Every structure is written in structure tokens, then in C-alpha cells.
Amino acid sequence: MAKAKQKEQKSFFPFIKWFWILFGSGILLAVLIFLLASWGAFGDMPTFEHLENPNTNLATEIISADGETLGKLYLDDNRTPVAYEDLPQNLVDALVATEDARYYDHAGIDARGTIRAFAYLGTKGGASTISQQLSRQLFVGVRSKNIFSAITQKIKEWVIATRLERNYTKQEIIAMYLNIYDFLNNADGIRSASRIYFGKEPKDLRTEESAVLVGMLKNSSYFNPIRRPELVKNRRNTVLGQMAKYDYITEKEKDSLQNLEMDINFSPESHREGLATYFRMYTQSWLNKWVRDNPKPDGEKYNIYMDGLKIFTTIDSRMQKNAEEAVEMHMKNLQAEFFHQNTPKRNPTAPFLDLTKGAIDTIMRSGMRTSPRWRSMAREGKSAEEIEKSFHEKTEMTVFDWNSDSYEKDTIMTPLDSIRYYKTFLRTAMMSMEPQTGHVKAWVGGVDYKHFQYDNVYQGARQAGSTFKPFVYAAAIDQLRYSPCDSLPDNQYCIEPLKHGNPEAWCPKNSDGKYSGKNLTLKNALANSVNTVTAQLIDKVGPGSVVAIAKDMGITREILEVPAIALGTPDMNVYEMVGAYGTFANQGVYVKPVMVTRIEDKNGTVLYEYVPETKDVLSKDVAYAVVNLMEGVTQGGSGTRLRHTFAKEQRVYKDVVTGYPYELTNPIAGKTGTTQNQSDGWFMGMVPNLVTGVWVGGDNRSVHFRSLSYGQGASMALPIWALYMKKNYENEELDVSKEAFEAPEEMTINVDCTKVLKEFKEETDTEDDLDDDIGF
Template sequence: MARKKQKKEKSFFPFIKWFWILFGSGVVFVALIFLLASWGVFGEMPTFEHLENPDTNLATEIISSDGETLGKFYLDDNRTPVAFENLPKNLVDALVATEDARYYDHSGIDARGTIRAFAYLGTKGGASTISQQLSKQLFTVERNVGIVKRVIQKAKEWVIAIRLEKQYTKEEIVAMYLNIYDFGYAADGIRSASRIYFGKEPSELKIEESAVLVGMLKNSSLFNPIRRPERVLNRRNTVLGQMAKYGYISEQEKDSLQNLEMDLNFSPESHREGLATYFRMYAQRWLNGWVKENPKPDGEKYNIYLDGLKIYTTIDSRMQKNAEEAVEEHMKNLQAEFFHQNTPKRNPTAPFLDITKGAIDTIMRSAMRRSARWRSMSRQGKSEEEIKKSFHEKIEMTVFDWNSDSYEKDTVMTPMDSIRYYKTFLRTAMMSMEPQTGHVKAWVGGIDYKHFQYDNVIQGARQAGSTFKPFVYAAAIDQLRYSPCDSLPDNQYCIEPLKHGNMEAWCPKNSDGKYSGKNLTLKNALANSVNTVTAQLIDKVGPRSVVAIAKNMGFSREILEVPSIALGTIDFNVYEMVGAYGTFANQGVYVKPIMVTRIEDKNGTVLYEYTPETKDVLSKDVAYAMVNLMEGVTQGGSGTRLRHTFAKEQTVYKDIITGYPYQLANPIAGKTGTTQNQSDGWFMGMVPNLVTGVWVGGDDRSIHFKSLLYGQGASMALPIWALYMKKNYENDELGVSKEAFEEPEELSINVDCTKILQDLQEDLDTEDDLDDLDF
């Protein structure tokens, strides 16, 4: 019996022996796999330096002067990292509760979770820790590989996870993981995800919002809140359940939060959408020039799409929003009136006026050849005949439409018809600047960047009309010591041939073709844009003097030294005009407009800081006299509508001329401008600490209102300025001035015309004699 028992025990010994041999071999084999993985046998492993600086593409961020993100430049990764201290506690709690409950108790590998995953073959949850998930995101991103490669990849993940835990704090690992994850819709990282899905910064996320984003970490494509809201809602509630399970929220809070609807504020971040689109595209061009001239220390060029630069700008996001809303409000109404006046019955050549069919055909052919479609097909090697034919074939397209909720509509038309369709829309440009610093506060280059990408602030240039007259007056006051109270007659005035370089006599007419015959003060003449008085002034000082002053005020393009420039025959853009007018508001000192104040790299190292460019152009008293002159425009001239609420009969169309409830009572200096045939409407408006220019017109000069009633600068451009300023004044934090312009301590130029009037009353015999002088 004893022998049988001994024999039986001996028969089991080989099995026990082989079990331990196999078990030991398995342990050694697994250990060897991890050892080989750490040595890089299965592929290159990240170095210490690589762990310190993992390869992640970072978007360049455009930051407003009030600290808001205006937009980003990126190719594939719209990523801006967020430090752990700027993450809300509820987000971190949701992450840990859902993805790695023992996160703070392990060193990269969760042993209990791993054993459970092996024992139940993953049916009761995986074993990946947050550190492992980060290592997978950063360094081991191969997908759909075989079992052998998957085991090797898992080993590499574990090794990297342990190294990450040694290298970083738990808080840093959480921040890195949330910053690296792709949430879809160009929402790379938690900051982009928070802004795109909820329209807010991560620090502002509510518990239920954090739960949505943490739920997406399982699979952002599968749990996409835009395409699969019900699935995401269920996933969010699972996350809230996990938070309650581990004591981060109470059961009562969980029940309450799970009953909430998923309140998204989907705000895609696109180069063509959002706030300050035209300015952002200007900044992109400016940056491309800057990186060419300013390489990295190693000689390599900065990449504005990948290197995570921070671009600090002068734009104030609140004022920018006010500007865009003012443009939208007025241009929508103005366009409705333009369409009303340009029906096929009222204008068979709409939107063109007063030109022949041949001229229209020339405009259309030119537009066709300049189009993106023509350039694209040319690059493809298409013949000119093929390209032209394609412009007359109907296709599906999405076009701009003021009457649609999204300002877009789907339609079918030929590309040639779409060119003509887009020419029916009036264009605009607006820029606002602080004259003392040159800081540009708002920049609107058009009505909709997605469909009208030409930036009329700085790319476009149109005739300035009467907005150029102040430079003529400035030359006269500066050189001849005229004052706003001096007077000149409103009679037909001709400048003889060969004088000041003109080849024939120049005899400008007033806009209404009439002459009052009265003596007009300079203040009254400028307020009412009297051409005859301006002609006399440029004759007295000479065009060269006017051009010299204009050049010193920032106009860089060539200006012909001929008398006709007095009436604004030269093309300028809004950028130049605002900078020049800033000289008047800044006591005669020109400050070049500035948009970018500082550039930092991703580590906060300052790469660029701007240096103001200034020039003394006018004395303080001359500048103040000019401001006083232009205050007359809003006190009794073409800008008077800023002061009153006035309304006549209304039509079925919202009347943009009658009914202007602005009621601005503070000191305002300004100048309207209207060019020939009402092709361009301008308004330049100033208060002591803000100068703003607005232009409105068609894509071609033949696209304009027929009458001066609607086509003048006071009707087309001034309302945008007024709406913008009213919005600014509603926010006291903006600090836009309502005070009077600062008067120099020793003013040598008389600006008080009331005293002259009193003296004249004593000298003149009859009241009728006073009619010869118009104040």
C-alpha cells in the first residue's frame, strides 16, 4: 500500500515540475519581452529628451488684447496645451473615475486591473491606465496589427508608461493625456474640444460637460455628440455613474445631472469662420513674412502651423464683435435696398449702371479669368476652350445669401452666373485704431470671409473723395496760418493751365452743381464738402505741399502733384486713411498702425516685440484746429444725422436713410466722402481715443446706387460707424472716450468763430450784410 502511494506521488511529480518550469519560463519570457522592448530591440524607444519634449504638433494661437483667442493656425492638429492648474477639478475627477480608478495608487501599471483583464479576458473592463493610454497616444499609434505585434506594442506601452511615471508627476500626465487626445472636428486636445463643443474654456466646464468629453475618450468617433447624440448622452451618464461610485459626486447629484439634456454649443474652429476672420488672414500673411526674416537659433524656420507660437495682437475681441455686428446690421439693410433698386425692370443691366453691354462683357470675362476655378483648371492642363465651356455648365453650389439663417443657400447655377450674382453684393471695409498708440482695435475686411475673401481694409484701394480734403485744409492752416473761422467765397474757381502741373484749366463744381456766392468759413466749407473752397486752398498752398503732408501721415503710394487730388481722386485703402486721420486726433503725431505686439514660442520665450513708429507731422495747434474743423461735419454738416433721431415715412423695405436713432451727444470729429457716380461711400469718425474708418462700395465702380440719397458716404458708410460706437458706449469697460478733444495750452490759432461774429455785428450796418458770411 505504501509503495502504491509513493509510486502515485512520483507520477504527479513530473507534472508539478513541468508546471513550474513552464510558469517560470513564462515569467522569464514576459520579463525578457519587456527587457528587450526597453532596449529598443522591437523598435526605437523614446529617449529621455523625447520624453521631455514629445512630438506633438501645436497650433499657433492668435490672442486679442483682452486675452481671448481669436483663432488658430494649424494644418492637421488644432492643439493648444492647457496646464493642469487650468483644468477644472470635475474634469480630472471624471477622468480618473472612468478610466483609471486607482490612478494615484500605481506607478504606471495597474496590477489588479491587469490580472482581472487576463482572468475575464477583458469582459469586465480593460487594464490600460491613464499613463498607458498616454504612451499609446504619444509613441505607439499603430492600429489593426497582428497578435504578435500587438503583444510587442503592449509591452512597449507598459515600458513607456513606467518611464512616464518616473519622469512626470501624476498631474502632468493627466494634462498631457487630455492635451494630446483627438476629440474630432479639429478638436485636438481638451482646450479645442471645450471651445468647439461647448464654446468655453476648459476651466469653465460644468460637471455634465466634463462628463461628455471624458466619455468621448473611449472612442471619439463612436461617441460623437454631433452625429450620435443619444449614444453620447448614455455614455455621459455612465461617466456620471462612475463619479458617484467612487465618491466624487453624491447619488443625488448623479441623478440630477443624468436628467439634464446635453446642452452643446457647437462652434467649429475654421480659418474661414469665427471672429476677426479677415484680420486673422492678414496676420497669417504678416507672420509668413516674419518667419522668413527671423529663423530659429539653429537656422531652421518657424512653422506657424506646427510650432505652437502665441501671437499677441492689439485687436479687442469685444470691439471686434461690435464692429462685425454693426457691419452685418447695416449692410444687410443696405443690400435689401440695393436689390430693390436693381430689379431687372428698374435696371436691365443690374447690378451695373451707366455702362454698355460690351463693357459689362469685358468685366465678366476679366472676373472669369481671375477666378479660382480658372486657375485650378489651368493648373490641371485644361485648354482655354474647355475652361470657358465649364463656366456655362450648371452645377450645384453653395452661395452667400443675406436672407438665410446661416447666410448661405444651396442652389444650381453656372459659374458665370455665380460671378454676376456675387457682383450684386455691396462690399465694405472698416478699421478702428487707438491714435495715441497705433493699436488697431477692430478690423473688418468684408461682409463674409467665407464667400468674399478679398480684404478691403488693406488689399483694396478706392478713391477717397472728400475724405482727402482735410489734408488740403491741414496744409493751408499749417503754411498760411488760416483758422477755421477764415472765409473764402463759394464761387466758380478755375486753376489755370500749366499751373501746379495741370495741362488744362481745372474748374471743379460743387456736388449739386450750384454756387451760393457767399463767403464760407473753412469750418462750414469742410462740413458741407464745398469743392470750390477746397480748390482755392490747394491753389494757394500748391499740390506739392499737400502731397508732402499726406506722405508724412503714412500714405505710401504715389500721389500725383496735381490740383485735382484735392477732391480725392487718388485711390487709398482704409488702413492708410485711419492711420493718417489718427495724426489729427494724436495732436499732430503720426503713429503707424500696429496689429501684432508680441510673439512667444510654445515655452513662453519672447521672439518679437514691436517698436512704435512715430513721426511729428503737425504742431498741436494745427492738429487741434483740424479737429475743430471736422467737428463741424457732425455739428452742422453731412454728419449731422449722428446727433439726432429723425424719421420720415417708412416703406415696406427697412429704410436705411430715414430713421437713424443714434443720438450721439459727445464731441465727434469726422468727414464723409462720396466719389463720382456714388461709386464709393466713406466716413472717417474720431473721438479722442478712437479713430475709425469705413468704406462701402461695389466690386466694380459701375456697381452703385443711382441717387445721391442712398449712394453718399453719409448713407452708405456713416451708419456702420454710428452703430459700432453705440455698441462700444454700451460697455464702459472699453473706455471709449466721450470727452472733448484736448486743447493745447497755448493755442495760437483761433477756433472760436462766435467772437468774430460778434465783432462783425458791431461793424456791419444791416443784418442783411451778415448773409455774405456763412458759419
């Protein structure tokens, strides 16, 4: 019996032996495969340094002074990483419940899930852990259709996943995975996805919103919220079901959330859309220059599209929004009136005025040769004749249209007709700056960057009109110690030939061609843009003195030293004019406008910090006297409509009531400006801690209103300033001043002109809103 039992055990021993041999061999084979994979037998493996610093492209982020993202610079990857601490718990829970329920219990490979996947050939779910999915995203790539390649890729995933688990915490792996994933529609990473699909930061995502984004992780191209909303909603509900299954939410919460409609707030992040587009493009240009002069420690240049730089700017997103809304509100109405006045019946050469056919043909030909279409076809080797012929062939295109909800419409026209079409639109520029620091708070370079990419704040330069006159008055007060209360006669005044470099006599006229013959205070003369008084002042101080002051106040462009500059013949841009006017508000100290205060790399290392550039130009009492002069513009001159409830005359056009419901009662200094033929309208407005300049005009000087009624600066530009300031005052957090300008403790110049003005008001009406033409 014993022998039989012993014989039976002996016969069973080979099976046990072979079992352990096979089992051990399997383990050794698995170890060998892992070793071979780690040694690169199945393809290159990431180095330890690469694991520590995965090579991902990070977009440069442009950040406002109040901490909002204005936009990003990127080529292919719109990715800005988010730390785990900034992810909402509901997002993490949804991810783990859906993609890797045992995430916190394994070291990169889920053995149970792997066995199930092999046993059921993947029909009951895959076995890829979050760590494995991250390794595939970072280092392995798209799964091959070749079986052998797919198996070796899977082995590499396992190896890399275990390495990632050794190098990073569970929290860091989750953050990396969500930051690396492409959610489609330029939504690279969870932060871009959250902003693009829901218009918010990740930390603000609600549970049902997090479920949408986690659902997209299965296949973002297939589960696309924009193209397949119903499919995505079903997938969202599956994620919510998984969250309930693993007790992250209750069954009641699941039922409630699954019944909600998807609240997609699609906000695409592109270079041509969003807030502060013109400013962002200026910043891009500024950065390109900065990287050329500031290489990395190893000598390489920073890549502004891939290195994840953070650009901290002075722009206040709230004030920028107010500025853009003010521009949109006024320009839409002003354009409607311009179209009303320039119908083919009223103006056969619309939109141009007072031009011959030959002159119009010259403008159109210039428009063709400077167009993107011409440049693109020229690069392709097309001849000038071929290119010009294409401008006469009708084609489908999308053009700007104020009357469409999206401000775009699809149409068919020739490229040449589209050039003429775009000439009909008035352009604008606006910049707002804190004079004490030079910090630019708002920047609007046009009405719509997508269709009008020329930045009129910085690139554009147009005749300044009467907004140049304060420089003349400043020179007179500084050198001759004039007071705003001093007076000069309003008579025809001529500067003799050859004086001040003028080749012939110069006798400027007032805007209405009349002379009152009375003595006018400087305050009243500036308020009503009396050209004869300004001519007398520049004759006394000389054009050279005026140019010197303008240069000291930041005007860099060439200015001819001739008397005619007194009436605004020089071309200026809004950027320099705002900086110069800031000198008056800042008690005579010029502070160069600044837009970028700091640059950091992706690790938070500071690469650049702005150092203010300042210059003492005027004494405090001279600067205050000029401010006092300009306060007269809004008290009894061309800027008095800022104080109106509504204008005396209102016009209703297309259900739009035009008037002036501004009712601003606080101290305001400013100056309107209008150039010859109403080609340019300006308004420079100041309160103690904010200086803002606005320009409005056509693309060509021949595009303008016929009369001063609509064509003057007080009608074209001033309303934008007023609407902007009203919006600013509605938000007390912006702390825009309503106080009086601070007078110097030792004021040596008399600015109290009450008695003189009272006498003057008895003789003339100062409520007219007339501005001036520039005189020649």
C-alpha cells in the same frame, strides 16, 4: 512513520522545485521581454529626449488684447495645450473614474486590471491605464489586427507607460493625455474640444459637460455629439454613473445630472469662420513674412501651423464683435435697398449702371479669369476654351444670401451667373485704432469672409473723395496759418493751365452744381464739402505740399501732384487713412498702426516685441485746428445725422425701418466722402482715443446707387460708424472717450468761430446732408 512522512515530503519536493523554476522563469521572461522591448527588439522606442519632449503638432494661437482667442492657424492639428492647473476638477474626476480607477495607486501598469483582462479575455473591461493610453497616442499608434503585432504593441505600451510615470507626475500625464486626444471636428486636445462643443474654456466646464468629453475618449468617431447625440448622452450618463460609483459625486447628483439634456454649443473653429476672420488672414500673411526673416537659433524656419506660437495682438474682442455686428446690421439693410432699386425692371443691366453690353462682357470675362475656378482648372492643364466652356454649365453650389438664417443658400446656377450674382453685393471695410498707441482695435474687411475673401481694409484701395480734403486744409493751416474762422468766397474758381503741372484749366464744381457767392468759413466749407473753397486752398499751398503731408502721415501709395487730388481722386485704403487721421487726434504725431505686439514660442520665450514707429508731422495747434474743422462736419454738415433721433424721412422696406437713431451728443470729429457717381461712400470718425474709418462700395465702380440719397458717404458708411460707437459706449469697460479733444496749452490759432457761424446761419441752411462728388 517518520520515514513515510519523509518519503512523502521528498516526493512533493519536485513540484515545489518546478513551481519556483517556472515562476522564476516567468519573471525572467517578463524582464527579458521588457528589456528586449526597451532595446528596440519589437520596433523603435522613443529616446529619453523624445519622452521629455513629445513630438506633437501645436496650432498657432492668435490672442486678443483682452485675452480671448480670436482664432488658430493649423493644417491638421488644431491643438493648444492646457496646463493641469487650468483643468476643472470635475473633468479629472470623470477621467479617472471612467478610464483608470486605480490611477493614483499604480506606476503605469494596473496589475489587477491586467490579470482580470487575461482571465476574462477582456470581456469584463480592458486593462489600459491612462499612462498606457497616452503612450499609445504618442508613440505606439493604432492597435494592429495582427495578433503578434498587437501583443508587441501592448508590450511597448507597458514599457513606455512605466517610463512616462518616471519622467512625469500623475498630473502632467493627465494633462498630456487630454491635450493629445483627437475629439473630432478639428477639436484636437481638450481646449479645442471645450471651445468647439461648448463654446467655453476647459476651466468653465460643468460636470455634465466634462462627462460628455470623457465619454468621447472611448471612441470619438463613434461617440460624436453632432451626429449621434442620443448615443453620446447615454455614454455621458455612464461616465456620471462611474463618478458616483467611486464617490466623486453623490447618487442624488448623478440622478439630477443624468436627467439633463445635452447642451451642445457647436462652434467650429475654421479659418473661414468665427471672430475677426479678415484680421486673422492678414495676421497669417504677416507671420509668413516674419518667419522668413526670423529663423530659429538652429537656422530652421518656424512653422506657423505646427510650432505652437502665441501671437498677441492689439484687437479687442469686444470692440471687434461690436464692429462686426454694426457692419452686419447696416449692410443687410443697405443691400435690401440696393436690390429694391436694381430690379431688372428698374435697371435692365443690374447690378451695373450706365454700362454697355460690351463693357459688362469685359467685366464678366475678367471675373472669370481671376476666379479660383479658372486658376484651379488652369493648374490641371485645361485649355482656356475648356475652362470658359465650364463657366456656362449649371452646377450645384452654395452662395451667400442675406435673407437666409445662416447667410447661405444652396442653389443651381452656372459659374458665370454666380460671378454676376456676387457682383450685386455691396462690399465694406472698417478699421478702428487708438491714435496714441497705434493699436488697431477692430478690423472688418468685408461682409462675410467665407464668400468674400478680398480684404478691403488692407488689400482694397478706392478713391477717397472728400475724406482727402483734411490733408489740404492741414497744409493751408500749417503753411499759411489759416484759422477755421477765416473765410473764402464760394464762387466758381479755376486754376489756370500749366499751373501746378495741370495740362489745362481746372474749374471744379460743387456737388449740386451751384455757387452761393458768399464768403464761407473754412469750418463751414469743410463741413459741407464745398469744392470751390478746397480748390482755392490747394492753389495757394500747391499739390506738392499736400502730398508731402499725406506721406508724412503714413500714406505710402503714389499720389499725382495735381490740383484734382484736393477733391479725393487718389486711391486709398482704410488702413492708411485711419493711420493718417490718427495724426490729427494724436496732436500732430503720426503713430504707425500696429496689430501684433508680441510673439512667444510654445514655452513662453519671447521671439518678437513691437517697437512703435512714430513721426512728428504737425504742431499741436495745427492738428487741433484741423480736428476743430472736422468737428463742424458733425455739428452742422454732412455728419449731423449722428445727432438725430430719426431722419426727417423714413422708409419701410421688408419690415425694416431705416432712420438714424444714434443720438450721439459727445464731441465727434469726422469727414464724409463720396466719389463720382456714388461709387464709394466713406466716413472717417474720431473721438479723442479712437479713430475709425469705414468704406462701402461695389466690387466694381459701375455697381452703385443712382442718387446721393443712398449713395453718399453719410448714408452708406456713416451708419456703420454710428452703430459701432453706440455699442462701444454701452460697454463702459471699453473706456471709449466721450470727452472733448484736448486743446494745446499755447493755442496760436483761433478756433472760436461762434460769431462768424452765427452770421452765416442767418443766411443759409446748413442742415442739408448733401456731400460732394469728386470734380474733374
